[in-house]
Amino acid sequence: MTAPILSARDVRKSYGRGANRFDALKAVSLDIREGESIAIVGKSGSGKSTLMHVLALLDQPTDGTVELAGTDTRALSGAALNRARNQTFGFVFQQFFLTPNASVLENVMLPLKIAGVGRAERRRRALESLEQLELGDKAKNKAVNLSGGQKQRTVIARALVNRPRVIFADEPTGNLDTATGAVVEDILFDLNREHGITLIIVTHDEELAERCDRRVHIRDGLIVDVIENPTATKSADAESASEPEAAATAAERAA
Amino acid sequence: MRPADLVGAAAGNTFRSKTRTILTILAIFVGAFTLTITNGLGTGINRYIDDTVAAMGADDVMTVTKVAENATDDSDGPREYDPDAIVSEREGPPGTTNVVAPIGPAELDDLAGIDGVVRVQPVKSVDVDSIAHEGGTEYEIGIGGFVSGMRLQLAAGEQPDAAASGYEVVIPDAYLDVLGFDDADAAIDEPVTLAVTDAERTRHELEATVVGVAEASLGTTSSAVPNEALNDALFAAQSTGLDASQRDIYSQATVWFDPASTADEITALQDRLDDAGYDSTTVAERLGAFKSVIDGIVLVLNAFAIIALLAASFGIVNTLLMSVQERTREIGLMKAMGMGSGKVFGLFSLEAVFIGFLGSAIGAGLGMVVGSAISSVLGGRLLADLPGLTLIAFDPVSIVVIIVLVMGVAFLAGTLPAVRAARADPVESLRYE
Numbered sequence A: 001m002t003a004p005i006l007s008a009r010d011v012r013k014s015y016g017r018g019a020n021r022f023d024a025l026k027a028v029s030l031d032i033r034e035g036e037s038i039a040i041v042g043k044s045g046s047g048k049s050t051l052m053h054v055l056a057l058l059d060q061p062t063d064g065t066v067e068l069a070g071t072d073t074r075a076l077s078g079a080a081l082n083r084a085r086n087q088t089f090g091f092v093f094q095q096f097f098l099t100p101n102a103s104v105l106e107n108v109m110l111p112l113k114i115a116g117v118g119r120a121e122r123r124r125r126a127l128e129s130l131e132q133l134e135l136g137d138k139a140k141n142k143a144v145n146l147s148g149g150q151k152q153r154t155v156i157a158r159a160l161v162n163r164p165r166v167i168f169a170d171e172p173t174g175n176l177d178t179a180t181g182a183v184v185e186d187i188l189f190d191l192n193r194e195h196g197i198t199l200i201i202v203t204h205d206e207e208l209a210e211r212c213d214r215r216v217h218i219r220d221g222l223i224v225d226v227i228e229n230p231t232a233t234k235s236a237d238a239e240s241a242s243e244p245e246a247a248a249t250a251a252e253r254a255a
Numbered sequence B: 001m002r003p004a005d006l007v008g009a010a011a012g013n014t015f016r017s018k019t020r021t022i023l024t025i026l027a028i029f030v031g032a033f034t035l036t037i038t039n040g041l042g043t044g045i046n047r048y049i050d051d052t053v054a055a056m057g058a059d060d061v062m063t064v065t066k067v068a069e070n071a072t073d074d075s076d077g078p079r080e081y082d083p084d085a086i087v088s089e090r091e092g093p094p095g096t097t098n099v100v101a102p103i104g105p106a107e108l109d110d111l112a113g114i115d116g117v118v119r120v121q122p123v124k125s126v127d128v129d130s131i132a133h134e135g136g137t138e139y140e141i142g143i144g145g146f147v148s149g150m151r152l153q154l155a156a157g158e159q160p161d162a163a164a165s166g167y168e169v170v171i172p173d174a175y176l177d178v179l180g181f182d183d184a185d186a187a188i189d190e191p192v193t194l195a196v197t198d199a200e201r202t203r204h205e206l207e208a209t210v211v212g213v214a215e216a217s218l219g220t221t222s223s224a225v226p227n228e229a230l231n232d233a234l235f236a237a238q239s240t241g242l243d244a245s246q247r248d249i250y251s252q253a254t255v256w257f258d259p260a261s262t263a264d265e266i267t268a269l270q271d272r273l274d275d276a277g278y279d280s281t282t283v284a285e286r287l288g289a290f291k292s293v294i295d296g297i298v299l300v301l302n303a304f305a306i307i308a309l310l311a312a313s314f315g316i317v318n319t320l321l322m323s324v325q326e327r328t329r330e331i332g333l334m335k336a337m338g339m340g341s342g343k344v345f346g347l348f349s350l351e352a353v354f355i356g357f358l359g360s361a362i363g364a365g366l367g368m369v370v371g372s373a374i375s376s377v378l379g380g381r382l383l384a385d386l387p388g389l390t391l392i393a394f395d396p397v398s399i400v401v402i403i404v405l406v407m408g409v410a411f412l413a414g415t416l417p418a419v420r421a422a423r424a425d426p427v428e429s430l431r432y433e
Ligand SMILES: Nc1ncnc2c1ncn2[C@@H]1O[C@H](COP(=O)(O)OP(=O)(O)O)[C@@H](O)[C@H]1O
Pocket: A015, A016, A022, A024, A042, A043, A044, A045, A046, A047, A048, A049, A050, A051
């Protein structure tokens, strides 16, 4: 079987030093299979975002390794890490982080601009991405004039524009009302199902978590439980590719 | 990120906070504007001096005087009287010897034998009484020396022909009216009469043809300039009645050297002349003192402009620091999306450079417009006596230098905020709750 797209091995993350030292992650191991949807669930302050940042190669673990498709990321140069994040990952945050006075199109083109894609190609792909999220008619609008749901869809279009293999979503519906949140959730799961994009969702919303193939429960920097979801839309796939050992060890340690 | 996109993004970001950016640009504008004007002043005046150098004399000649036995510098205290010494009319920089020994045929031979001297000729200074046109009223006039290679600034006609045997003269334009000429062109080829009085108080009149009309300039304000033939004739007339030994005595000589000489070679020649007992002054030396005063003044003015620019550069630091502060999230996002720290640094320092460019380009542009306006207004009134002087002139090189300099200052000012942005930790800037 193929190597997991992302694999954390005994990842620790500490902040501060000496008496002020705080361990946000304590020996976390987790494999994420290509194409699955996984929820990282836990209370506020439990270390969900920290784990996501480490997996997304935004933050270096204090100890332990993160492998990207079998490659130890500690061996990668800064430029290679940047390229990996640009080409492989898409980000959706609770706060939209849109440039308010730039057009929707400009916002969506940003990752392509960073990647050094030419102007015409950039436009074409960004428009395509916006069409996919039914925002084609808003391309020229200023981001600031969009509704919350439109903003989050713009963010998803931006995350998609570089055709990533993994989308990281940190509380993607946290700032949206229930109805709009549901629409955004549907879009994310559609992308997962139809385009095979791996979905890593950080949330404290149990209902959202239940829609994922797997739920990883985290408490005080430790994985306490990993639940496979047999009723999830992708359950058949998930079972066949099941690899519960990492989760199991984590669960044992927590217990 | 492609370089063109980086520049585009930086330029775009500049105007996100319009008021702040405009105020910063205004501060830089003041500095660049001042620098443009002060520099233009230096360019204008020095260009005028350079033009005048040509009118004052060719650049391959120097004026030579013989140092008197008892010559001392003014600073050495009172000088002993020497009945044979000639008090030179030549003016020089402070400290030069004013009392000179006479130059006779022996000294001329002596000079001609010095290595590097191509030709030597005594300066036959002539004192004419008056000039008149076709028996009209006589007017006092001075006679300026003319050496081949010298170029007068002419309103009409041509330079006196050093080689011509006929008597030619260039008259200053101030004499046109009184001599009865309608304009400069009307005077060309007209005869004028020059009168000299010799040692025995006999009056001699010589007729010469006007070949040119000179515009007044620093060099030759109100003198008529004869060609060599006329000057020799005037000198001969003036010397009538003197015995041979007195006639061939001059206070100065003109020495020609190789026009291709380097500054070092000229200095070496001057040293050799010095060793032989002669004082020499090149045209460049005569103007050098004046030029260095101008350069000094311009330097002081430029220093003020630079101080204004330095003050403005703190404005850039402040503007960009605020910008970095406001855009922490955006910077974090771009870094999360794979933008390298170098590019982030580039983005912010380019923004600084762009602000610098706008300020300096507008400043230099407006400086040139205002400077040209000022100098044309002054040229018509205050400085009307100095035709040919453009008080504030601009040369493209120094304008480009100013703009590049300001952009450089802006870049330096931008480094602090840009480093801060480049160092920003994406995780820190993306954190919320
Ligand atoms: N830079 C930091 N310095 C110190 N402590 C931090 C820092 N970042 C996060 N933490 C702490 O780490 C813990 C986990 O944070 P986080 O992963 O953001 O939690 P969650 O996303 O689950 O709410 C929290 O207790 C938080 O206070």
